[in-house]
Amino acid sequence: MEKYRINPSNGMEFGLYSLGDHIENPLTGERISAQQRIKELIEASKLAEEAGIAVFGVGESHQTYFTTQAHSVVLGAIAQATSKIKISSSATVLSVSDPVRVYEDFATIDLISDGRAEIVAGRGSRVGAYHLLGVDLQDYEEIFEEKLELLKKINEEKYVTWQGEFRPPLKNAEILPQPLNGQLPIWRAVGGPPASAIKAGYMGIPMMLTTLGGPAINFKHSVDAYREAAESSGFDSKTLPIATTSLFYVADTTKEALQGMYPHINGGFQAIRGGGYPKQQFAQAPDTRDALMVGSTQQIIEKILYQYELFGMQRFMAQIDFGGVPFEKIMKNIEVIGNDIIPAIKKYTAN
């Protein structure tokens, strides 16, 4: 765990992440400018740090309704604006980038931030980046596996000699700058089903698992499969951290939480996926057993601890800004997370 800068005796980490989505606030019908959205993300990272939140992640999507295509640049600004919080991608769509460039970027962020940078590499759940940047979707599977292997190699070796299909070969290449302490924590972003979790396990790489909604127990299979695959490849799964992620909205009462979140999650899904969030399913979400993090403070604490019992993860990442959530609501969520939720979780999970 130490290799990944995680100390389990401090208890489970609580982080925030954003896809950098740029959608109108459905309650006002207005959309803030891209500039304001990016500045508010940086502002939110400062508030998160003050609230004792451990991690702040920003992801990239290259299509309409998004604004952090250059997520590493935004993370660079966050590195400068903060001093303690870990800085992560959520996720880096590695398939459309050169792993060397990605490593250079994040090693630089690591230096700016005095050793707080991490990479979460994924394939992306939207295809815009592939079309825009000219990567053939036919290679979706293979290109990611190859690039992730290379990224891992760059992280582990000072001089890299490598040959593959999707990038020119490297011969004794020294990738500079090097991160502050020689290595970066590199995670694999994994969607719900076990197939991708198993690949992460085989590779012996930490897993960031999305659990966006539905019964939390459904994701247990992916977590177990990940650990099994890691063991079968000769890794000690106890040394590999797992993070789970979910959409998140907390309010004083269940009713206020449901009323506060629904227009955003529904509008966001409508804009990005072309279909809203089913109300019936949303109505079930405050139940402890459902993975979607919506409810009162107490309900959210119970949900996270329930998942902790199920998965034994080292980190939970909350997405609190999806679907045009106005900044005052984001601030309110950060405040409750810092004041009430993190202390309760630490009490239960720290040694």
Next chain:
Amino acid sequence: MKIVALAGSIIGSKTKTAMIKVREMIENKYPEHEVTLLDLADYTLDFSDGRNYFEYDGDTKYVTETIMGADAIIIGTPTFQASIPATLKNIFDLLPVSAFRDKVVSVVVTAGTAKHYLMAEQQLKPILSYMKAHIVPSYVFIEEKDFLRKEIVNDDVLFRLERLIEDTVLTSEAYEIIRAQKDEEYDF
């Protein structure tokens, strides 16, 4: 209410004839509802390539967005190689997984003979169910001998089409009431 009548093939006349009749019947019986006939023969559609339906251009965008904007869809399909035509399957592939949630979908099948009369039951309905449609249970099966020179000449078929349309509209109205009741209960 917005109703789409979809003729799911780009070749042949039976399905098109039936769906033109369906449109005419809806216009006569329910002038208050808006009905759009989408005959796939009139459009050039891309094959599904993984994009969201609204990210396509031209005909593909128009056809898929019109379907997604409908409250009820009456799907007309011929029988090709013991199944639905690829052009219709492509429509399903272009749409999101739960595209028919909160929509009523009913079915009109045409075929040369009655040899594959369970095709819709065994192949089309499972797709519609997976995509969360409220399916009108009975469909109308029309074969070659029910047509004469691009007209439906079997009165039984005409009566059944009338009933199908009535069931489609009533089912849609009923689900609207159920939705309103649930929304009231949810309070969010």
